[in-house]
Amino acid sequence: xxxxxxxxxxxxxxxxxxxxxxxxxxxxxxxxxxxxxxxxxxxxxxxxxxxxxxxxxxxxxxxxxxxxxxxxxxxxxxxxxxxxxxxxxxxxxxxxxxxxxxxxxxxxxxxxxxxxxxxxxxxxxxxxxxxxxxxxxxxxxxxxxxxxxxxxxxxxxxxxxxxxxxxxxxxxxxxxxxxxxxxxxxxxxxxxxxxxxxxxxxxxxxxxxxxxxxxxxxxxxxxxxxxxxxxxxxxxxxxxxxxxxxxxxxxxxxxxxxxxxxxxxxxxxxxxxxxxxxxxxxxxxxxxxxxxxxxxxxxxxxxxxxxxxxxxxxxxxxxxxxxxxxxxxxxxxxxxxxxxxxxxxxxxxxxxxxxxxxxxxxxxxxx
Numbered sequence: 124x125x126x127x128x129x130x131x132x133x134x135x136x137x138x139x140x141x142x143x144x145x146x147x148x149x150x151x152x153x154x155x156x157x158x159x160x161x162x163x164x165x166x167x168x169x170x171x172x173x174x175x176x177x178x179x180x181x182x183x184x185x186x187x188x189x190x191x192x193x194x195x196x197x198x199x200x201x202x203x204x205x206x207x208x209x210x211x212x213x214x215x216x217x218x219x220x221x222x223x224x225x226x227x228x229x230x231x232x233x234x235x236x237x238x239x240x241x242x243x244x245x246x247x248x249x250x251x252x253x254x255x256x257x258x259x260x261x262x263x264x265x266x267x268x269x270x271x272x273x274x275x276x277x278x279x280x281x282x283x284x285x286x287x288x289x290x291x292x293x294x295x296x297x298x299x300x301x302x303x304x305x306x307x308x309x310x311x312x313x314x315x316x317x318x319x320x321x322x323x324x325x326x327x328x329x330x331x332x333x334x335x336x337x338x339x340x341x342x343x344x345x346x347x348x349x350x351x352x353x354x355x356x357x358x359x360x361x362x363x364x365x366x367x368x369x370x371x372x373x374x375x376x377x378x379x380x381x382x383x384x385x386x387x388x389x390x391x392x393x394x395x396x397x398x399x400x401x402x403x404x405x406x407x408x409x410x411x412x413x414x415x416x417x418x419x420x421x422x423x424x425x426x427x428x429x430x431x432x433x434x435x436x437x438x439x440x441x442x443x444x445x446x447x448x449x450x451x452x453x454x455x456x457x458x459x460x461x462x463x464x465x466x467x468x469x470x471x472x473x474x475x476x477x478x479x480x481x482x483x484x485x486x487x488x489x490x
Contacts, residue, residue: 148173153181154192162197180224187217232355232373238322240348244364244459245486246278247478249452250471251321252374252405253286253431255329257308260435262451269452272475273319279479281319282358284405284429285327285374287312287340313343320347323358327374327406357399365459368469371399375406384411388426392417400469401425401455408433410449412471421464425471427453454478458485 148171157178160166164182168175186193199216249272255261273281288308324344331353344351350358355373362368371391380386388402392415402424410430416423430449450473461468467485472478 150181150185153178154185154190157182158192158194158197162194183217183220187214187221232352233357235357235359236323236350236352238350238358238360240275240322241278241280241360241362243278243486244362245482246280246457247475247482248322248370248455248457249273249279249281249475250284250403250427250429250455251281251452252284252429253327253408253433253451255286255289255431255433256312258289258433260433260437262432262434263311265451266432267315269475270315270319272454273321278482281321282323282370282372282403283321283325284372284403285325285354286329286405286431287324287327288329290329290332309340316344316349317347320344321349323350323352323356323372325356325372325374326351326353328354360457360459362459365461366463368457368459369399370401370403371397372403374404376402376404379407383413384409385413385426385428388428389413389415392424392426397424398422399424400463401427401471403427403429405429405431408436408439410451410453412453412473414466423464423466423468425455425469427455427471429453449473456481456485458482 153167153171156167156170157164160170164175164179168178171178182193182198186195186198249269251266251269254266256263256266270281273279321344326341330340341351350356352372354375355371358370358372360368360370376387376391378387378390383389384407385404388404391397391402400423404427407428408431409428411426411428413426414423415426430451432451434448452475453471453473454475454477456470456472456478458468470478470481472481
């Protein structure tokens with residue numbers, strides 16, 4: 124075996140832990156092997172017995188950190204002209220690569236958020252959406268009443284699916300309807316959420332229109348232990364008993380029909396965009412609850428389109444967007460001990476007392 128080579132036994136041993144961080148395989152070993160192999164990530168990974176991705180990632184991070192052992196002309200020999208004058212350009216390209224890696228690691232709305240706070244296999248989850256608290260048409264009394272029902276000590280939890288505020292951008296305010304100052308609404312909402320925090324908060328399109336409240340909203344929600352997701356999220360609730368409960372939430376789902384407010388959710392279930400126990404949407408300010416049973420395995424999926432708390436909506440009224448008004452909160456009695464093919468696993472109701480009574484019945488029956 125020639126000097127600098129690693130034996131097959133050593134490679135096999137290193138492959139048991141391909142992170143490249145174990146003793147005898149530190150950053151210096153990786154850099155030396157990479158340089159010895161002419162800047163080939165593939166050859167260095169074979170020699171070291173770790174993954175090519177790991178070698179590439181650690182070399183690039185070392186270069187971005189200013190490690191002078193990394194020659195940019197070797198690192199980017201196939202990408203840019205081998206000229207030291209391009210050093211700033213190369214570092215910028217490395218930064219772009221690192222931001223890309225961070226974005227990929229963050230994932231999109233399908234990335235799972237695991238909830239382990241719920242310890243009881245039986246309880247109630249309230250689904251809220253489209254409060255628009257700073258809009259004078261919001262039925263804030265109703266929102267306050269429904270939010271006050273959230274009590275984790277009694278196994279009653281809440282999930283929010285977007286648009287807590289109007290958050291109209293000032294220069295576009297004339298395009299919508301006049302809103303009260305978000306600051307006044309925020310004073311009241313902040314106090315309510317401290318007392319009755321949501322498990323999960325999905326940022327809707329209005330929440331992303333930053334007027335100075337949205338960014339603080341995210342920071343505040345995280346400070347009280349709420350999971351915050353942008354536009355949507357795949358939620359897994361693990362109670363420790365039975366099969367974890369899965370809820371796919373998006374503020375906006377694609378698809379619409381004059382015959383069903385929940386058409387976009389039915390589309391998601393039918394075409395396999397979601398395998399969750401419940402698929403929840405908001406945004407259109409019209410509500411409906413449906414059920415989808417998958418023909419190939421019998422899995423029951425609840426399709427829940429949430430109505431809004433905006434009782435008086437000038438925008439919808441002026442454009443003729445009229446529909447039968449449904450209660451804006453759907454209270455769901457859950458029982459994770461039930462199989463995914465059971466209609467009793469996740470039962471939606473527009474009335475809180477009914478949902479709670481069903482959950483209590485399930486708890487006492489299976490105690």
